Amino acid sequence: MAKDAKAKSENKTLIAQETEVLVEPAPVSDVVRNSVWHMRIRGQARKLSHSTQFVIAAAVILGLTMFFVGNLVTERIENAAVQSAAEAGAQYMDTFLEPYVQEMSRDNGLSAASAQSLDRLTESRSLKHHIVSVKIWRADGTVIYGTNKALTNRKFPLDEIAEALKGKVVTDLKDLDEDENEFERELNVPLYEIYAPLRDSSSGNIIAVGEFYEKADSLKREVNRVRQEVWEVVGAATLAMLTLLFFIVRRGDRIIQQQQVALHLRLQEQTRLHLSNAELQRKIATATQEFSRVNELTLRRIGADLHDGPAQLLTLILIRLDDLAENCSAVDQESLETIRGAATDALREVRDLSRGLALPEINEVSLVEELQLVAQRHEQRTGTKVTLTLGPLPKAAPLPLKLCLYRFVQEALNNAYRHANGEGQVIQAQYMDEVLNISVRDSGPGMAEDAMLQETSGRTRLGLAGLRYRVESLGGLFSIDSGATGTSVNAQFKL
Numbered sequence: 168m169a170k171d172a173k174a175k176s177e178n179k180t181l182i183a184q185e186t187e188v189l190v191e192p193a194p195v196s197d198v199v200r201n202s203v204w205h206m207r208i209r210g211q212a213r214k215l216s217h218s219t220q221f222v223i224a225a226a227v228i229l230g231l232t233m234f235f236v237g238n239l240v241t242e243r244i245e246n247a248a249v250q251s252a253a254e255a256g257a258q259y260m261d262t263f264l265e266p267y268v269q270e271m272s273r274d275n276g277l278s279a280a281s282a283q284s285l286d287r288l289t290e291s292r293s294l295k296h297h298i299v300s301v302k303i304w305r306a307d308g309t310v311i312y313g314t315n316k317a318l319t320n321r322k323f324p325l326d327e328i329a330e331a332l333k334g335k336v337v338t339d340l341k342d343l344d345e346d347e348n349e350f351e352r353e354l355n356v357p358l359y360e361i362y363a364p365l366r367d368s369s370s371g372n373i374i375a376v377g378e379f380y381e382k383a384d385s386l387k388r389e390v391n392r393v394r395q396e397v398w399e400v401v402g403a404a405t406l407a408m409l410t411l412l413f414f415i416v417r418r419g420d421r422i423i424q425q426q427q428v429a430l431h432l433r434l435q436e437q438t439r440l441h442l443s444n445a446e447l448q449r450k451i452a453t454a455t456q457e458f459s460r461v462n463e464l465t466l467r468r469i470g471a472d473l474h475d476g477p478a479q480l481l482t483l484i485l486i487r488l489d490d491l492a493e494n495c496s497a498v499d500q501e502s503l504e505t506i507r508g509a510a511t512d513a514l515r516e517v518r519d520l521s522r523g524l525a526l527p528e529i530n531e532v533s534l535v536e537e538l539q540l541v542a543q544r545h546e547q548r549t550g551t552k553v554t555l556t557l558g559p560l561p562k563a564a565p566l567p568l569k570l571c572l573y574r575f576v577q578e579a580l581n582n583a584y585r586h587a588n589g590e591g592q593v594i595q596a597q598y599m600d601e602v603l604n605i606s607v608r609d610s611g612p613g614m615a616e617d618a619m620l621q622e623t624s625g626r627t628r629l630g631l632a633g634l635r636y637r638v639e640s641l642g643g644l645f646s647i648d649s650g651a652t653g654t655s656v657n658a659q660f661k662l
Contacts, residue, residue, distance in 0.1 A: 216420055217416065217419075217420040217423065218413060218416045218417040218420040221412070221413070221416045222409065222412075222413050222416075225408075225409055225412055225413075226409060229405050229408060229409060230405065233401045233402075233404070233405045236401060237397055237398050237401040240397050240401075241390075241393070241394040241397050241398075244390070244393050244394070244397065245390045245393075245394070248386060248389060248390055248393070249338050249339070249359060249386070250338065252338060252359065252361070252381065252386060253336045253337070253338030253361045253363075254336065257336045257361065257363035259379075261363075263288060264285070264301070264303065264365060264377045265365050265366065265368070265377075266368075267281045267284055267285055267288075268281070268303060268365050268374060268375045268377075269367065269368055269374075271305070271311075271374045271375055272367040272369075272370070272372070272374045275305065276311060277303065277311045277312055282312055285301070285303075285312055289301050289314055298379050298380065298381050298382075299314075299358065299380050299381070299382060300313070300314040300315065300358075300379065300380040301313065301314050301377070301378070301379045301380075302314070302318070302377075302378040302379070303365070303375050303376070303377055303378070304327075304328045304375060304376040304377075304378060305375060306332060306373070306374075306375070306376075307322065307325075308322050308323050308324060308325045308328065309321070309322045309323075310322075310323065311375070327362065327378075328362055328376040328378070330362070331362035331363060331364050331376040332364065332373060332376060334364050334373065335364075336361065336362070336363045336364075337361070337362040337363075338359060338360065338361045338362070339359060339360060358380045358381065358382060358383050359380070359381060359383045359386060360378060360379070360380045360381075361378065361379055361381065362376055362377070362378050363376070363377050363378075364376060364377075365377050452640075452641075452642070455567075455640040455641065456565075456567040456641075459567050459570055459571065459637070459640070460566070460567065460570075477517050478514060478517045481510055481513055481514040481517060482514060484510050485507060485510050485511065485514065488503055488506060488507050488510065491503060529569050529570070529573060530566055530569070533560070533562055533563075534560045534561065534562075534564055534569070534572070534596070535557055535560055537569055537572065537573060538555060538557065538572070538576060538594055538596060539555065541573055541576045541577055541580070542555055542576075542580075542594055545577070545580045545581075545584070545592075549584050549589055551584060551589030551592060552589070552592065553580065553592045553593075553594060554592065554593045554594070555593075555594050556593060556594065556595045556596075557594075557595075557596050557597075558596065558597030558598065558599070559597065559598055559599075560596060560597070560598045560603070561598055561603070561662060564662070567641060568641060568660065568662075571637045571638060571641055571643075572605065572658075574633075574634065574637060575605070575607075575634050575637065575638065575656075575658055576594060576605070576607055578631065578633075578634050579607035579634070579656040580592060580594075580607060582631070582654075582656070583607065583608075583609035583611070583654070586609075586611055586614060586654070587609035587610060587611025587612070587653065587654070588611070589609075590609060590610045590611055591608065591609050591610025591611075591653060592607070592608075592609050593607070593608045593609075594606075594607055595607075595608070598662070601661060601662055602659060602660070602661050602662070603659070603660045603661075603662055604657070604658075604659050605657070605658050605659075606655050606656065606657040606658070607655070607656050608653055608654070608655040608656075609653050609654055610652065610653045611653055611654060612651070613649045613650045613651050613652065613653055613654050614649050614654060631647075631656075634656075634658075638658045638660075641660065642660070642661065643658055643659055643660040643661075644657075644658070644659040645657070645658055646658075
């Protein structure tokens with residue numbers, strides 16, 4: 168039984184723990200729900216036009232602004248109206264109450280005769296029509312006269328008359344919740360009270376404070392009327408501004424929409440042109456590669472024709488000259504040697520041309536082996552030294568690129584041999600960041616770029632011009648750097 172009880176207790180504990188774990192994710196769902204609502208509201212706002220969004224935002228901003236402006240204006244008008252009433256009340260006190268309190272400058276009190284005179288004054292029909300209660304305060308806070316006789320000679324806090332004792336006229340629309348306002352509260356009519364200083368006519372010193380309560384019906388009606396007029400003006404001005412701004416923004420919104428449509432159409436046209444240009448570039452690249460392939464085949468065929476035609480005929484001439492030399496006199500021997508030398512030079516030139524036009528089989532070799540091959544053939548042909556400085560290079564490359572590189576290096580080395588006597592010939596190649604850089608340098612006297620492209624006779628040098636065309640037709644960059652320390656011919660390809 169103890170074991171069963173223990174197991175049940177453990178099960179209850181596990182259930183409680185699982186219940187707590189399941190309750191914890193609840194706040195997360197609230198966060199998700201709030202974010203979903205925010206996304207929905209944001210999505211609905213995005214669907215609205217710019218003018219509608221502006222009107223909503225402007226209505227909120229202008230509404231709040233005009234609300235504060237309206238409250239400020241009505242408050243100022245209300246204060247001005249009450250202050251005007253206070254000034255009128257102060258004038259009344261100066262005229263009617265002040266003569267009866269002059270004796271307070273001598274004995275600090277009010278005689279019975281003066282109190283009776285004040286009673287007759289406050290009970291007069293013309294005054295009682297709008298003034299319902301009058302009090303006269305001593306400087307210590309004691310009421311020495313009041314329409315409500317129960318307040319006479321009672322002392323109250325000085326908060327009510329403190330400003331008036333300083334010479335200021337104080338007025339306020341009151342809720343009449345102080346103890347000294349019990350009589351006025353029972354009248355159950357809207358009142359506003361005015362405190363004004365009462366002065367000694369001879370010295371001008373404040374000897375008492377007069378207070379009276381005037382019916383606020385007409386004042387409240389006037390304040391409410393002015394408040395209504397202010398809010399009507401504020402509302403009309405707000406509506407007029409919103410309407411004007413709406414039409415201005417609506418016009419701008421339409422212009423923006425028209426511009427967006429025009430931009431969209433222009434973008435479509437540019438996209439179409441871009442696709443068309445890309446297709447044309449692809450066709451040009453294909454045609455260029457095909458032209459390069461056909462050109463190499465043509466050059467190889469011309470080289471083979473030179474080797475099998477003129478070279479063989481020149482060889483035959485040399486053989487026949489050897490046969491003729493055996494049966495010629497000494498004078499004829501000299502002429503034959505001249506002919507033999509010319510024929511030998513012609514045969515060598517033809518063989519060099521044939522060998523230069525016919526490329527080796529470079530399709531199966533790597534770029535490193537290709538550069539080593541072109542350097543080796545140049546060294547064998549010219550008897551000069553070529554230095555290879557090779558960085559990391561791709562193992563495979565398209566055949567048009569290989570043909571272009573071979574011709575580029577071959578022609579650059581030929582120029583280095585021709586213009587710099589083969590001094591300081593260096594081949595540099597490196598592949599980095601998908602860019603293949605290759606350059607051929609020499610240590611000659613250097614030449615201006617225009618001179619590199621022109622023969623002494625003024626004809627365009629077909630070799631370098633052809634190299635520029637070869638490199639740029641494959642999307643590469645071609646450049647020549649020349650100075651007093653030598654010339655560098657450079658090519659760059661993005662693979």
